[in-house]
Amino acid sequence: MAPWGYEKDNGPAHWHKDCPIANGKNQSPIDLINGEVKYDSGLKPLTAKYVPFSDAKFLNNGHSVQFQPSAGNGSELTGGPLAVKYNFEQFHFHWGNNDTEGSEHRVDGKMYPAELHFVHWNSTNPSFKDAVGSGGPNGLAVLGFFLKVGAENAALKPITDLIPKVKDAGTSVTVPSNFDMQAILPATLTDYYTYDGSLTTPPLAECVKWIVFKQPLEVSAAQMEAFRSVINRDGKPMGGNYRPPCPLHDRAVKTSFK
């Protein structure tokens, strides 16, 4: 099989051949159906403590654009549904070629134009890789933020301004050390959906505690267009790099809000 992608000949319907877990019972993303979620008053806000990185790259890996520090620096996530501290690993995006599609998770069937994933790994593991392979839904904690078109996002601007420098697959650029990742996050991380799921791209490991925020972030039309100028490994626009929703099977989706 050609390396996995999102085209007709290598897209989500093909992934099960190399990754049989694609047809597993804990796959992501899912459609978050408000009539089927259950409020859990025990779900407190999350706390993200992000420290500016002195050495981080922004890269085009052929299927997304990703902010990747060279090493951990004590940036961590705690609280919410998490029993332990999780270390920040990377953030990346999924988006569409127009404003009606692009997000991975959906809300009552609605897609947003893009979705931002902040990836963290369970600090009881020696490394990110061990956390992915640790078995069970507590290896990684991924924060999902929907993006909608509106005001310019000043916190994401240092990143979206770098997109033209990573237009082609396999390219990367150093991120200025004064980039303030914390500023991307809302002041309080309160209203979210949470469920046990998987990586949304191969290897599709079922190791993720998903935490998807109800309130979308805004980005400007120009910032959305920047994403849509990115090229994938086949020389085509990368837009459409989202997996369709997977069956919920007998999982519960809990909310921190009524």
Ligand SMILES: Cc1cc(C)cc(S(N)(=O)=O)c1
């Ligand atoms: C393959 C993969 C790796 C990582 C760290 C995160 C994801 S996702 N899109 O589920 O957040 C996918």
Ligand SMILES: [Zn+2]
């Ligand atoms: Zn993702």
